[in-house]
Amino acid sequence: QVQLVESGGGLVQAGGSLRLSCAASGNTVSMYTMGWFRQAPGKEREFVAGINWNGVRAEYTDSVKGRFTIFRDNARNTVYLQMNSLKTEDTAVYYCARGRRLLFTTTVSDYDSWGQGTQVTVSS
Numbered sequence: 001q002v003q004l005v006e007s008g009g010g011l012v013q014a015g016g017s018l019r020l021s022c023a024a025s026g027n028t029v030s031m032y033t034m035g036w037f038r039q040a041p042g043k044e045r046e047f048v049a050g051i052n053w054n055g056v057r058a059e060y061t062d063s064v065k066g067r068f069t070i071f072r073d074n075a076r077n078t079v080y081l082q083m084n085s086l087k088t089e090d091t092a093v094y095y096c097a098r099g100r101r102l103l104f105t106t107t108v109s110d111y112d113s114w115g116q117g118t119q120v121t122v123s124s
Contacts, residue, residue: 038090040092093119
């Protein structure tokens, strides 16, 4: 069983930046697709970004394209989400999750291990 711990959230003004980290322990995630999701109050959890096992493929939801970058360091068993030009609508709890082994997926139901989440609040 893998444990995922997110960090790096906080309060930032619109236009600012944050970098989220997701550290995995208990098992390696180096052969798995990893993803970032978010959930705002009253809304469903949504896919934000995903990266395949070796980092050569990444996909983003349309609203964050050009602003967010997902990357990973398999030697450190860690996945990151660099968030630039933040908007108030990016405010949410951000979750890291492990997807399928070797197969790339953006479907929420394909992710079986989740972190506890980290709050990102963007003020105007």
